[in-house]
Amino acid sequence: MKEEKIYQAPNQEIKLDKTSFDGHILDIGGGGEGVIGKLYGKDVISIDTDKNELIEASSDNSGLLRILMDARDLNFLEKSFSKVTSFFTLMYIKSCDRRDVFDEVSRVLKDNGVFEVWDVEIPEFKEEKEEEVFLIPLKISLPKQTIRTGYGVRWRDHSQNANYYLTLAKKKGFSLVEKHKKDKIFHLKFKKRN
Template identity: 40%
Template sequence: MQITRTGFLMGLAGIGGAAAQTQPRPKMHRFERQPLKVADFDAEGYVLDIGGGGEGIIGRMKPSQVVAIDLYKNELMESPAGPLKIVMDATEMKFLDGQFATATAFFSLMYMQPEVQRKVFAETARVLKPGGRWMVWDAVLPMLADPGMEQGTKGPLFYFEFHLPREVVKTGYGTLWPQVRMDLPYYRSLAEAAGFRIALAEETGGQFRTFRMELRKA
């Protein structure tokens, strides 16, 4: 099941079509807002941003360099102007092999099922140049059965305050409870299976955890 950031939050707010408004709002396990500093980074040439719609955080930082792809047109339309925006499935990208030196994924993996994630990892490795890097930011997704999670909820809802080099962006990301715990070891295994070398992997956070990874193509 594929869900979008915007669609999930619209549902929580009771916004959408008439059919959506007749449905009860999903009960979510809500985490308190958490600040997260997003540092700028050097990149040569175009930067492929996977799932770059919505708030378009990477596109805000590097508007003239980013090629933002997203499965949903409305997500790209809502993102800030600047990047080149393309509706594209990240499991089957239309780019030739070895086209990018840098790729990013900013809180987009959390919306994908494991089988989709595996394909995205493989496709990202394919379109990166040898030695290219993939920079990933995302939330650690607990399971409903984990201690402290509110029973009867549909999934976690994370509130953020992103501190970018030139602005602050407040937003929230909600998704469904995963069937497997999507933590740093989980994503490390996906990266290694796709042939990436892990150059950096770290967790941060307080009430809930986030992680950042930098992966290198051999």
């Protein structure tokens, strides 16, 4: 088996604080470090397609509700959530499937509900590149702890940037509330239009 070559982006830092909201948060791809679950605790319903990632997320957060589920087919009733989050999850979803995710998020969000996305800019894959994997190392500062981790994907079919999601969100009935960009990472906050 050949060893894959990895492109490692520069180290990135992100600071998260709680914001107020009503109801529960649906956290897409909330396995692994379970960052949103660590921030909001029992107010979070974390979904992931990987059972082991969900088990890892609960290792130090026993109040977290975890469900094995695909974000392209959310098994929740319409208008179930006031807030949906995606913390460095969309980067793992192929470009051809991201529209389905936005459709499902729109369906399960209440009118005027919020969809928050934190992610990284991944440039277009070039055939002549030697690197096959794109890796982003992160330092995540929460009110009570700091998490050091990295997220990596096969580069092909995973390019993205903030403008890509701004365009997709507008097509899917969302309006932009906030946009923050720092080096390679971005945070977008959308509101579902009535």
